[in-house]
Ligand SMILES: NC(=O)c1ccc[n+]([C@@H]2O[C@H](COP(=O)([O-])OP(=O)(O)OC[C@H]3O[C@@H](n4cnc5c(N)ncnc54)[C@H](O)[C@@H]3O)[C@@H](O)[C@H]2O)c1
């Protein structure tokens with residue numbers, strides 16, 4: 001699994017690629033503000049390397065290939081021994097091939113490897129004189145680094161004073177744990193700064209920053225220990241001769257933090273198989289680690305093997321990075337959705353421009369909670385760093401703030417529960433619908449009682465909440481078994497309102513099947529779909545008897561929707577049974593059930609389908625075969641009818657209701673103030689009717 005290379009066509013594209021890579025690299029090491037994610041950067045550098053292999057005479061001196069930090073970083077403090085990068089392998093095969101070349105250089109099979117996580121931060125050298133930390137230097141270009149001694153004392157795991165008064169250089173990685181990163185961005189944005197895109201960038205930026213009004217914590221993990229000019233001879237000899245694993249134990253004894261304190265401690269292995277087993281173990285733990293790793297570093301453990309293998313100018317030959325797939329990608333934040341969970345927690349979710357991370361296409365990512373959005377200063381349209389490791393739900397790490405265009409928009413937080421419309425308890429970090437666990441039920445019942453469904457007068461949102469809170473109603477059917485006594489027992493429920501509500505419930509039982517079906521709130525079936533299903537099947541029994549195939553005969557129901565509707569109806573069976581028992585109407589006025597299907601195949605099946613449709617419409621009423629659009633204000637007999645009721649009427653009269661005028665439209669009912677739809681109908685030569693004319697046409701269907 002090697003990152004594919006960018007394709008470079010000519011010298012001009014090559015020069016541009018070199019410039020882009022160096023710019024990205026400089027930003028990456030300086031303060032973590034590269035415009036590219038690692039995968040994009042690696043692809044670019046591979047493209048550069050491929051082009052250079054074909055055009056060796058045209059290699060530009062500024063090329064990043066073969067250099068530590070891509071040649072983009074400089075320093076003025078010379079390193080005693082070069083601080084190199086690492087070569088990479090991406091598969092067991094590549095790793096095995098590397099051990100073969102290592103054996104050739106060492107003159108024998110290497111029999112002891114050290115295996116450590118490859119920590120994703122930045123390398124530093126810490127110089128201790130007589131046990132005191134005196135100087136901290138970045139890797140720089142490998143030969144000289146930058147003095148960052150101002151950070152001494154702010155890095156956990158890198159003590160100012162060692163447990164022994166030794167003069168040594170400790171090398172290791174400075175990084176931010178996930179918690180440190182979150183905190184750093186919080187502090188930073190609170191000080192008016194822009195958030196860092198990811199922990200690696202945050203540690204690079206924070207380590208180099210001087211004279212900030214605040215300090216943020218970072219963590220150090222040592223992975224190297226070597227003598228300095230002032231080291232006493234006996235110790236220097238031991239440091240030169242000890243195995244890597246022994247040096248790590250020594251560093252830990254001095255008080256330096258190492259991977260030994262983590263869930264993925266460095267270990268040794270005797271064979272390639274053992275190494276690969278350990279690689280798999282570490283990789284499997286990656287998603288749960290409190291810090292980022294981007295691979296596993298395998299080193300020849302014994303000093304003699306290391307010496308025999310030697311080093312190149314960019315990387316040692318005795319160590320290799322077994323790279324793991326990238327877990328971070330930059331993409332765009334398109335939208336924020338607010339979902340209400342089972343317990344009423346209202347959780348934001350990021351809708352992303354689809355991005356592939358480690359083989360999976362990511363479209364959604366968690367945003368934890370509203371405070372998190374504020375803390376990260378996220379905006380709609382932001383380029384964001386998305387993190388996904390293993391099966392853990394992808395998360396938005398942070399905005400890539402330096403890529404902002406100014407077009408980004410603030411994220412609007414909901415003022416009421418997006419599901420049931422109740423107030424939101426914003427007292428905690430995680431917002432919660434005031435209806436808590438009842439949110440779903442309240443939303444479902446309020447919807448069912450709504451004007452376009454069962455139209456139960458007197459059963460508004462507040463009343464629903466009251467009934468649910470009192471435990472009187474746990475589903476739709478319970479509404480119809482409410483007693484007078486129960487209702488009278490509720491607060492603010494007098495005799496009159498009780499009687500009115502009971503009467504309204506009685507009326508609701510007689511609503512057409514389409515509305516009852518709609519009240520059930522089956523996913524993907526709104527008002528018009530419910531009407532079509534009800535008209536097609538005529539009775540609830542026919543609907544329930546339908547399999548996916550039969551369901552698909554309803555206009556507008558495709559292969560995906562049909563089985564899900566059938567399955568949901570099956571789930572609702574007990575509820576529907578109880579509604580039937582309560583006396584709720586389960587037939588659609590004016591509709592006739594479909595003729596029983598004759599088994600048919602191929603073209604014949606199509607014919608049967610056409611026949612079924614024709615049969616559905618033929619009993620049809622005055623609007624049979626017509627597609628009707630209603631627009632403008634209704635008057636006369638139609639004045640009080642909602643648009644939904646109008647559409648319902650159209651369909652009861654055998655027509656199809658539509659909301660937009662097209663060539664398929666056969667009639668436009670244009671009331672007062674009908675604007676563009678009327679104009680369009682006129683331009684297309686479509687028949688127009690006034691509300692009065694239409695009422696006359698529908699006389700039989702108006703009550
Ligand atoms: N996004 C960008 O714009 C951009 C630019 C430049 C580089 N990069 C990324 O940086 C990487 C190359 O950087 P690099 O040169 O620092 O090399 P590297 O990160 O691939 O490997 C070398 C480094 O690994 C670190 N390391 C972690 N754990 C270690 C351990 N246990 N033992 C030894 N070393 C350990 C050390 O810091 C060492 O310097 C690539 O993955 C590239 O994608 C990205």
Ligand SMILES: [Zn+2]
Pocket residue numbers: 340344417418419420421422433434435436439440
């Ligand atoms: Zn709610």
